Amino acid sequence: MKTRGLHFDDDLAVFAEGAIGGGLSPQVSALITQAGLLRHLPTQALPLLEQARAAAPRHPAPLIALYRFHFYGHQLAQARAVGEDALAVARTALGPDFGDAPPSDEAARGNAAVRFYLFTLKGLAYLNMRLDAMEEAALLLKELRRLDPQDHVGGALLFHVLTRHQQGASTSAAVDYPVRGWSAKIP
Numbered sequence: 001m002k003t004r005g006l007h008f009d010d011d012l013a014v015f016a017e018g019a020i021g022g023g024l025s026p027q028v029s030a031l032i033t034q035a036g037l038l039r040h041l042p043t044q045a046l047p048l049l050e051q052a053r054a055a056a057p058r059h060p061a062p063l064i065a066l067y068r069f070h071f072y073g074h075q076l077a078q079a080r081a082v083g084e085d086a087l088a089v090a091r092t093a094l095g096p097d098f099g100d101a102p103p104s105d106e107a108a109r110g111n112a113a114v115r116f117y118l119f120t121l122k123g124l125a126y127l128n129m130r131l132d133a134m135e136e137a138a139l140l141l142k143e144l145r146r147l148d149p150q151d152h153v154g155g156a157l158l159f160h161v162l163t164r165h166q167q168g169a170s171t172s173a174a175v176d177y178p179v180r181g182w183s184a185k186i187p
Helices: 006-019 026-037 042-055 060-072 076-094 105-110 112-130 134-147 155-166
Strands: none
Touching: 026 042, 026 060, 042 060, 060 076, 060 112, 076 112, 105 112, 112 134, 112 155, 134 155
């Protein structure tokens, strides 16, 4: 992965630290915590999460919290919209050259910012499958396979489920999924 200088390196380091929970202001952290305590009152929790996101728009933690709020609230379209925003934020943090070539195996296994991006691709593919947007899911999985050919984030299983769905296989039929890895061609 190429870098664009000191400012870019600093932004990427801050984002990577944020992807594993660091670098969040106490005020934003308190908003997310308070929203979590009010999860049974979604009309009160959501504004707190939106306030946290507005206060730290480039930090992954408010995006993750907002995504979870929508996902676990069975608001999959809203979760997908947050996931798309998270993907854009991660892409910006990773820089304009990210994705020109797959990240190194080491980065796919250990770089928090790269893993955040890959897991976000995987999450968006899943949401698109649940929302019956199979073509979009296939495109996301194709990109995930290109960027994570060793399947470090486990996206291949989703691909196998999608392939099976597209082939019209019965959900009760026995299928030999690989434990891990991309064994079939993505169209």
